[in-house]
Amino acid sequence: DTEVTQTPKHLVMGMTNKKSLKCEQHMGHRAMYWYKQKAKKPPELMFVYSYEKLSINESVPSRFSPECPNSSLLNLHLHALQPEDSALYLCASSLTPEFDTEAFFGQGTRLTVV
Amino acid sequence: AQTVTQSQPEMSVQEAETVTLSCTYDTSESNYYLFWYKQPPSRQMILVIRQEAYKQQNATENRFSVNFQKAAKSFSLKISDSQLGDTAMYFCAFWGRYNTDKLIFGTGTRLQVFP
Numbered sequence A: 001d002t003e004v005t006q007t008p009k010h011l012v013m014g015m016t017n018k019k020s021l022k023c024e025q026h027m028g029h030r031a032m033y034w035y036k037q038k039a040k041k042p043p044e045l046m047f048v049y050s051y052e053k054l055s056i057n058e059s060v061p062s063r064f065s066p067e068c069p070n071s072s073l074l075n076l077h078l079h080a081l082q083p084e085d086s087a088l089y090l091c092a093s094s095l096t097p098e099f100d101t102e103a104f105f106g107q108g109t110r111l112t113v114v
Numbered sequence B: 001a002q003t004v005t006q007s008q009p010e011m012s013v014q015e016a017e018t019v020t021l022s023c024t025y026d027t028s029e030s031n032y033y034l035f036w037y038k039q040p041p042s043r044q045m046i047l048v049i050r051q052e053a054y055k056q057q058n059a060t061e062n063r064f065s066v067n068f069q070k071a072a073k074s075f076s077l078k079i080s081d082s083q084l085g086d087t088a089m090y091f092c093a094f095w096g097r098y099n100t101d102k103l104i105f106g107t108g109t110r111l112q113v114f115p
Helices: none
Strands: A004-007 A010-013 A018-025 A031-037 A044-050 A053-057 A064-070 A073-079 A087-094 A103-105 A109-113 B003-005 B010-014 B019-021 B024-026 B032-039 B046-052 B064-069 B074-079 B088-096 B109-114
Touching: A004 A087, A010 A018, A018 A031, A018 A087, A031 A073, A044 A064, A044 A073, A053 A064, A073 A087, A103 B046, B003 B088, B010 B019, B019 B109, B024 B074, B032 B064, B032 B074, B046 B064, B046 B074, B074 B088
Parallel strands: A010 A109, B010 B109
Antiparallel strands: A004 A018, A018 A073, A031 A044, A031 A087, A044 A053, A064 A073, A087 A103, A087 A109, B003 B024, B019 B074, B032 B046, B032 B088, B064 B074, B088 B109
16 A cells, blocks of 8 residues: 545535545654645745654744644644635655655645635 | 756647656755656655665666766656656655755656656
8 A cells, every 4th residue: 555545535624624534544753744835836844744743844824733642643723714825735655754765745635624 | 055956847749759858956964855746737756766876877667767967966767658647737846854854855847748
């Protein structure tokens, strides 16, 4: 199994809503990542979890709240988002937080904030 | 700071032909990795090929090969026998072992393969 599974694939939410994005992998990877990608742009790193601990927060606004309940699961909790937060949110994982091994990406969640 | 530059925003190629995507980078790191990722309309980023800076031999994966010029800090991707399924956004990326804690992506090249 070399998959990173993200749910939901599409999400439309209002600015007052609370929602969560989910990411799951069963490859035994100990590093997991959240990226934000705007149209026709490269992915931008948001958070890194290394051995289930938050190791990097790229100055992301607090309306995005990551959570890593166990080594296979990564969540991104969303609250009071703005329309400019509409984007593709990609999850990735790698064996370790070093990129000398392959990083696997999920198919992303297309988020629209209305 | 590390930077990755892809100077070709869009390229097109006819099926079965060969196309080369360019990438240059800037770093002071001595031990680093370079990557080409493909992102088709399905949105999933897929690793196409990886090159370790210490290895002089250019990496090859089936129809995909790189021309790694370390002194020139150039890392181009050659796609041979292009197929319709190669249509995608291609991102060049860099990671340095000592001073880089994340993948540094270029701005991407959109490749269209025509029948």
